[in-house]
Amino acid sequence: MSSFEKDLSKGNVVKQLILFAVPFLVSNIIQSCYNVADMLIVGNFSGTVSMSGVNIGGQVTFILTNIVVGLCTGGTVLIAQYLGAQKREEMCRAVATLMTTLICAAVIITVISLLLKNQILGWIRTPEESFEEASRYLTVTLTGIIFIFGYNVLSAVMRGMGDSKRPFYFVLIACVTNIVLDLVLVAGFGWGAFGAAAATVISQALSMILCIIYMVKNGFVFDFRPSSFRIYKHELKMIFKIGTPAAIQNGVTSFSFLIITTLVNSIGGVNASAAVGVVGKFNGFAIMPAVAMGSSISTMCAQNVGAGQWDRVKKTCTVGTLTAVICSYLIFILVRIFPEDILRLFDSSNAEMIRIGVEYFSTFSFDYLLVPLCFCLNGLFVATGHTTFTLMNSMLSALLLRIPASVLFGSIMGMGIMGVGIGAPAASAGSLILIIWFLLSRKWKTNVVRGS
Numbered sequence: 001m002s003s004f005e006k007d008l009s010k011g012n013v014v015k016q017l018i019l020f021a022v023p024f025l026v027s028n029i030i031q032s033c034y035n036v037a038d039m040l041i042v043g044n045f046s047g048t049v050s051m052s053g054v055n056i057g058g059q060v061t062f063i064l065t066n067i068v069v070g071l072c073t074g075g076t077v078l079i080a081q082y083l084g085a086q087k088r089e090e091m092c093r094a095v096a097t098l099m100t101t102l103i104c105a106a107v108i109i110t111v112i113s114l115l116l117k118n119q120i121l122g123w124i125r126t127p128e129e130s131f132e133e134a135s136r137y138l139t140v141t142l143t144g145i146i147f148i149f150g151y152n153v154l155s156a157v158m159r160g161m162g163d164s165k166r167p168f169y170f171v172l173i174a175c176v177t178n179i180v181l182d183l184v185l186v187a188g189f190g191w192g193a194f195g196a197a198a199a200t201v202i203s204q205a206l207s208m209i210l211c212i213i214y215m216v217k218n219g220f221v222f223d224f225r226p227s228s229f230r231i232y233k234h235e236l237k238m239i240f241k242i243g244t245p246a247a248i249q250n251g252v253t254s255f256s257f258l259i260i261t262t263l264v265n266s267i268g269g270v271n272a273s274a275a276v277g278v279v280g281k282f283n284g285f286a287i288m289p290a291v292a293m294g295s296s297i298s299t300m301c302a303q304n305v306g307a308g309q310w311d312r313v314k315k316t317c318t319v320g321t322l323t324a325v326i327c328s329y330l331i332f333i334l335v336r337i338f339p340e341d342i343l344r345l346f347d348s349s350n351a352e353m354i355r356i357g358v359e360y361f362s363t364f365s366f367d368y369l370l371v372p373l374c375f376c377l378n379g380l381f382v383a384t385g386h387t388t389f390t391l392m393n394s395m396l397s398a399l400l401l402r403i404p405a406s407v408l409f410g411s412i413m414g415m416g417i418m419g420v421g422i423g424a425p426a427a428s429a430g431s432l433i434l435i436i437w438f439l440l441s442r443k444w445k446t447n448v449v450r451g452s
Contacts, residue, residue, distance in 0.1 A: 013316055014319050017296060020296050020299070028288040030175045038196040039281045040345060041187055041196070042182075042186055042192065045186050045190070046193070047347075049270060050130075052133070052273040052274045053134040053136070053137050054133070054134075054193045055281075056121065056126050057135070057137030058277075059124075060138055060258070061141040066254045068102060068105065070245075070251065071246070072152055073247075074098075074238070074243020075153075075239050077242050078242060079091055079157060081306035084305065085306040088221075090235070093232040094232075095222045096229065096230050097231050097235040097239060098153060099222065101231060103146070110143065113142045114143070117142065127270045130270055136197065137196065137197040144200075144205060147205040154167075154212070171207065177206055178199050181198070181199035241385075248395070252394060253398050256399065256427075260420060261276065263407060263410060264276045266411075268356060275354075275417070283364075287368070289324050289328055289372070290327070290371045290375040291375055300383075301317060305383055321372065324375065335368070339357070342361075361421070363425070364425070366425040370429055371428055373435070374435060377435045381444045386438075389444075397427040397428070401423070401427040403423065405427070
């Protein structure tokens, strides 16, 4: 077993989960922090128009990245189950197939997205004042999307092999680099959204390149030589079987938030766009405990499913869910007590943006009571390959609850931004009902990957 591999099917369950989850959680918090840093520095040095541009341009990139992260889920689960079952040759083929597939996807997505960039910004009703800033941000991030994809693929592979520490080191490098470049390009040169986008892409590229160099020098199972980039039919089929539902799920969820951004742009213009963007950036940080625990449960449970250790599967899910719930509930209390203080961190001079943000927080924040249960239980289902259920559940909650609730309360009933915020907890509540039903049905215990 190489230094990149860690067997999570042996040892104390609680200790293994915490040791695996903490670096992953810290990695995600750091990644969220440098996303927040973009908005903080842009807001304080370039103003509301640039903040709106970063929010809108970032939403489009976020959709594409989330789709790829979903597809990576297929690779993570497959690699973890192969490792748990001690099938090293199949694991190596899965790694090669995942990396090759995602490189091809990055090139295709970059070309198509750049061609449709301005049309996309028009479709989502980007405010005229921030259109140019959003276009600049989107152009840069789309050009460098191969680096954003690359980092996520490498992290997924390492986590599937039980290694959550090395992704933490490389995201830390990216975070520090991003903040320094934000200060230079945005605060120093005054480049606004363009500078924030350039900082993001350069930091991700540096992180990915350093990660590859480290892997090659330390005997990683994949050597990154051109001849090693191959697609194996069986592994490709399994990655898409597990990953496609997760990719569609992430895409639909992200798209529903893009629709909400369109609704916000129509209701409140640039100040509302900036306020919702700030809440969105904070939300990326706030849900990290739930996201990290959900993904950690998925990886650790997948290895234990591969090894046939079902008692460890149940205990892992129970401990992880409880931990995520405690963290998320503490964040809920923080948001309810200090909403204005959180918003002022981003732009203390714009009273209207702060007022709108407080309204949005007042309803949106209830989502923090529900998301830890949704993420953690979905992580359990993904571990056994039931990504089709998580896809259908996510699509139903996004398309039948989040968007309709936001439109109903925000526009039709005239509640404005406060009404739009109801969409998120409404979607999570509906999703959780279906998740509990699937859990009690015990259908999740059928291992889709091996058909057992």
